Amino acid sequence: MNFCVLCFRVCRSDFCAVCDEALREAELVGERRFCKLPSTNGIVLSSYAYRGIGRDCVLACKSQGFRRIGPALVRRSLRCPLLQEALGRSDVIMPAPSSLWSRWRGSLDLASMLAEGLARHAGLLVCPPPRALSFRWRKQALRTHSQRRGVFRSRQKLYDASYFEPYRPTPLRSARLKVLIVDDVVTTGHTLSELAACFPQVEVEFYTLASAFRPGKDPAC
Template sequence: MTDIRRVARSALGEALSLVFPVECAGCGALDVPLCPECRAELRAVTVGRPLVHGVDVWSALAFEGVPARVLRALKEQGRTALARPLAPALRAALDAALATAEARRGAPAEIIVVPVPTSHAAMRRRGYRVAELLARRAGMRPVRLLRPIRAAADQRSLGRADRARNVEGSMAAPSAAGLRVLIVDDVVTTGATLTEAARALRAAGAEVIGAATVAATPRRHVGADAGQTHT
């Protein structure tokens, strides 16, 4: 029943955003949820980068300017309808990650898409799981293998090393022996959260073939962050 209520809440939010248009999430233009100019700024240009422990992550947008504002509106303002225009970017990143895995390992077996889990506090605040919502809008069938097992502090004021220590040991997964998984999230910053997700999945017996995110924080802005954009 709880999941039904959450789905209904998300659907209602999307419907209301169409019936009662708000300002553009990218530029603030009135009477349009996302103007054509800002929608064009969400055009995917996939970029890959290596993380710790051999996990490559592919992202399609830079987390700055219009993409950053649209993602923040999705995450912190309850504007779930924005998941749809953001979804093609995640789809492009996912396709790039799968193509890379196939090139390295040959024709892949079935691959399970696993979203980074939403913290209990964020779920209470938002009522929806951002990474999972984006994955579904991108045509994926995400599987909740990961779960948070302890709370992590807000990452926004932390440097790279402190972020890694902050999330270390914060996730777990049930037995996943023999599964091949690809991790998805909204944004990657230092890679600390994705690295912890990969650790937890490998500890459960899964093979992690890579990760895909909508956006990545440019390296010159590694200290910047917002909301749950702390991966």
């Protein structure tokens, strides 16, 4: 007998029928699954909208410490064929770095939980982001548009493909090293695009659990 990770009703899987149906309604479909990153050609694949039960799940895991929700969301998101395809093309998985603001607030590092879950499923290794990038005092979403631009590149060096050497498979799955960068929520996309810019010699793809992007609301994404 299991209990729903969100509402604690008795159920047979991670989510009860009520929560599972609500998550199905929160799932992004078609073109709404994708968001174009600012200043790059990168496209972010997301599973859920960051509103309603999708937002409740992320906040319950990150802020309220319900650790079971993170792995449960990963297992549910793996039903998406597009995510399976992205994992099949990837050689390494890297979580986006969390800010000191998030860690001081006591948030769980959902991006790392997500990366670990996807890596176990795909038989890949997780490469941590450069340590220096984790010492940002403020979340990217709390900065103004001008403050977000170049916040990593102006202060951090560029890294070559040797950074991933201990974590890459042999042989590679593709002709060029491909890294899947994952995060919990995409709002403006600047954290992902700036992180990818630190690794100009590798090919990157992006996946986030939820998308807070609103067409016409934020011109940066």
